[in-house]
Structures are given as structure tokens and as C-alpha cells.
């Protein structure tokens with residue numbers, strides 16, 4: 001008996017560390033669909049269907065390559081319902097020399113993994129996940145001892161180290177590392193969005209869709225129109241589709257939003273990269289090649305590569321460095337429950353209704369919707385970080401805690417007190433009006449503050465600045481709004497506070513755990 005190689009549902013790469021030195025003559029691969037992973041938060045059915053179908057396709061590819069795969073289906077008799085339980089069952093049934101796994105993407109599972117060797121009585125080797133450009137150790141070595149840990153300096157260092165978009169003399173292409181200021185244009189109505197890449201469900205996916213409908217159909221979100229790629233081959237086609245059609249406009253319209261338009265120029269590739277169907281290095285190389293060939297401009301390619309080489313690695317580094325305490329932070333002392341409309345989409349606020357409705361249908365929203373619509377509302381309203389984190393982990397097909405938590409806790413809610421982001425991304429209705437056409441479809445008016453038809457984001461924004469002014473005063477990037485508040489005079493501030501509170505008091509709130 002050789003090694004038992006345990007591959008998790010977001011490790012579906014043939015080059016994943018745990019499969020690297022696999023000996024098909026002696027080793028076995030274990031994969032398990034388990035209730036615990038589908039329900040520790042009640043994931044969107046599309047996320048569960050994506051993971052299960054991709055797992056089944058991956059197992060079939062391994063088997064076709066002559067690998068012995070022990071594949072446990074959700075409905076198999078004896079399924080213990082947890083990853084630890086399924087590993088223990090496989091080890092007991094036919095003890096291997098050792099177990100080989102790749103480190104997981106969530107702290108709770110890593111914590112469980114540390115106990116496996118003692119529980120199982122066989123050696124357990126936990127390997128680094130080298131599908132990333134950095135390891136938690138190398139990030140920590142870079143970060144510790146720095147005065148401030150900022151994405152911009154991390155990213156510059158990563159550009160130098162990897163050579164992406166660097167010229168022969170070692171300088172950044174185009175003379176600067178970031179073209180972000182070029183990437184904040186709203187999208188004109190006459191600019192058509194690129195066509196969408198879709199994959200027709202095959203027989204394996206259809207069987208999974210039936211299973212998920214029966215078992216998890218009551219979770220938030222719908223299964224209709226499932227069109228995710230579930231194999232590396234189809235994910236590669238999605239990448240080529242993105243490069244061909246959307247990458248050239250990715251930069252300019254990166255921060256734009258449009259009513260009824262879920263994707264715009266975004267790639268929808270996070271779901272594939274996070275599950276192992278696409279390699280981030282390959283994705284960055286393909287984007288760079290599109291710039292080299294003249295197909296896409298530098299502001300688009302740099303902007304895209306920065307998200308992957310910069311943000312994606314940076315948030316992961318922060319996660320493993322600061323966990324488990326990071327999940328408990330609540331620097332702005334926010335304790336409100338989550339409004340019910342996050343789960344139903346039922347609100348007159350059109351930006352929220354559109355972005356949440358699309359999230360129900362697609363298990364997807366692009367970055368600015370996540371950050372500046374749903375995230376901004378939760379920040380301004382002061383919703384308890386744990387409840388917001390749970391929502392984001394539930395609703396997006398690309399959500400795993402290593403990337404979800406820092407984006408919510410740090411970037412969106414400022415719950416870490418400014419460790420990850422330099423200022424809270426708080427915005428009034430004016431920002432949403434500038435970056436989208438939502439307000440044209442809305443019964444509220446983004447230019448008004450105190451009338452019945454005033455955009456609720458406006459009073460909520462000043463309520464936020466007012467109640468947090470002591471915390472924000474020292475932050476140079478918040479000097480302008482704090483000074484504006486000072487100049488408003490107490491009567492105006494009181495009126496805004498009262499307007500915001502009336503609005504918040506009239507909302508229905510979800511019982512924690514009800515969804």
C-alpha cells in the first residue's frame with residue numbers, strides 16, 4: 001500500500017502539490033462530497049453544483065489516466081458527512097503508508113488537519129499550495145517588520161520578482177506600476193458588453209444539478225441557467241473568450257456598473273482559479289501576451305494582472321498571517337443585523353435590488369457591486385462583520401474564506417481598523433450615480449438628502465462619518481469628509497442622523513441563522 005492522496009474540492013489541478021509524485025501503481029487518490037462542506041454555511045446551490053460537478057469531472061480524468069480514485073458521493077451509504085470523517089474511513093478500510101494533502105484554503109480546515117496524524121495513526125504530509133505565487137511563510141517574511149503593509153508595495157515587489165510587465169532594464173512597462181487612475185470610467189450606454197462565455201451542462205453536471213436541487217434547493221439562490229465551466233479544458237476556453245472579447249475593455253470599465261448587466265468586462269475567472277481549474281500564472285501570462293501582441297492596451301492588462309498578482313496574493317497573505325484573530329475584529333464596533341433584503345433582494349433601492357438579484361441568479365457579482373453596493377451599505381449601516389462575512393461566503397461561487405474574509409473584513413468593513421485598506425470605502429449615492437445607470441431606474445434621487453425620495457445612501461453616509469468621526473479624524477484620506485461634516489452645523493447633522501435612523505429602523509432584519 002502506497003500513499004493516500006486526499007484532494008479537496010478546490011484543489012482540482014493535476015499539478016497540485018499532493019499529486020506531484022503520484023505513483024499510479026501504488027497510490028490512491030481520495031475525493032469526497034460531504035454534507036459538512038456544503039452546509040457549514042449554506043452555500044449557494046450553484047456553488048455546490050459547480051464544486052461537485054468539477055470534482056466528478058476531475059476524478060474521471062484521473063481515472064482515465066490510470067489512477068485509482070476512491071470517490072465518495074454525497075449519497076453514498078456510510079458517508080460520514082465530513083472531510084475528516086471520510087479520510088478516517090478510507091484509512092481504516094485500507095491503511096496507507098501515509099496520507100498526502102495540500103494545505104486548504106480555510107483556517108477551520110487547516111486547524112482540523114493539524115490533528116489528523118494523531119487521529120489516524122499514519123503519517124500525514126501537508127504540502128504547500130504552490131498554485132499561488134507566494135506562500136504564507138514568504139508573505140509573512142516580507143510583511144513582518146515593515147512599518148506599513150500595503151498592497152502597492154507588495155505588488156511592486158511581485159512585479160520585480162516575477163518579471164510580469166517589466167522591461168529589459170528592469171523598469172515597469174509604461175513607466176509606472178499602476179494605471180489605476182485610468183481605470184475609473186463609467187460605461188457609456190452605447191458601449192455594448194462583450195458576449196458571455198457559457199458552457200452547456202453535460203450529463204455529469206445534469207445529474208449533479210438534480211442532486212443539488214433535491215438536497216440544497218432551499219439555500220439562497222437559484223440553479224437555473226447553470227453555465228459554469230466544470231473542467232480545466234472548458235475553463236481554458238473561458239479564459240480565451242475573456243482575452244479575446246473583454247480584456248481590452250477591462251481596464252477602462254473596471255469600476256463601472258450597469259443595470260441588468262452582470263458581467264460587463266469582467267472575466268468570471270475567480271471561480272475557476274480558486275477551484276484549481278485555471279492556473280493564475282498561466283492566466284497572467286496569457287494577459288501579458290495579449291498586450292505584447294497589441295490586442296489589449298497596457299492599462300487593461302496591468303489592471304487585470306494587478307488583481308491577480310497583487311490583490312489576490314496580498315489578501316491571502318494577510319489571511320494566513322492574521323488568522324484566527326482576524327475574523328474576530330470589529331474596529332468600528334458594528335452590531336446591526338443583516339437587513340432581510342440581502343437574502344430576498346426585495347428593496348426599492350435599485351442598485352441593491354439589481355446586484356442582489358443577480359447574485360441570487362448567478363452566484364456572481366463583480367468587484368464594484370460587491371464593494372460599493374452591498375459592501376458599502378453594510379459598512380454605512382454598521383452591520384456586524386460576522387454576519388456580513390457569512391453572507392459573502394454563502395452567495396458567491398468563488399468564495400473561500402482565504403479570499404472572502406480579508407475582502408469583507410479589511411477592504412469593505414474596515415473591521416481590522418485599517419490594516420488592509422488605507423481608508424473605509426464609504427460612499428454616498430453620488431458615487432453610485434457617477435459609476436452606473438442604476439439611479440435612473442430608481443425611485444430615490446441621489447442628489448437629495450433629507451426628503452422622502454432622497455437616496456438612503458446619502459444620509460447613511462453622513463451618519464457613518466458622524467458616528468465614526470473620532471476614529472476617522474486622524475486619517476488623512478478621510479480629512480475631507482470629516483471637515484465637511486464639521487462645516488455642516490449641528491442642525492444639519494442632526495437632521496441627517498435622524499433621517500438615516502428612521503430609514504434603518506423601518507427595515508426588516510434577518511434572524512441570524514435563518515437563511
Ligand code: FAD
Nearest residue numbers: 266267268269270307311312366367370371398399404407
Ligand atoms: P475580474 O474583475 O475579472 O478580476 C480578475 C481576477 O482578479 C479575479 O478573477 C480574481 O481572481 C482577482 N481579484 C480581483 N479583485 C480581487 C480582490 N479584491 N481580491 C482577490 N482577488 C481579486 N474574490 C474571490 O475570489 N472570492 C471571494 O469570495 C471574494 N469576495 C469578495 C467580497 C467582497 C466584499 C469584495 C469587495 C471582493 C471580493 N472578492 C472575492 C474579490 C473580487 O470581487 C472577485 O475576485 C471578483 O469580483 C471575481 O470576479 P471576476 O473573476 O469576474 O473578476
Ligand code: DLZ
Nearest residue numbers: 008009010032033034037038104105106
Ligand atoms: C466548497 C466545497 C463544497 C461545497 N463541497 C465540498 C466537498 O463536498 N468536498 C470537498 O472536498 N470540498 C468541498 N468544497 C471545498 C472545500 O470547502 C474547501 O476545500 C475548503 O473550504 C478549503 O478551502
Ligand code: SF4
Nearest residue numbers: 349351432439442455
Ligand atoms: Fe442606489 Fe440611491 Fe441610486 Fe437608488 S438613488 S440606485 S438607492 S444609489
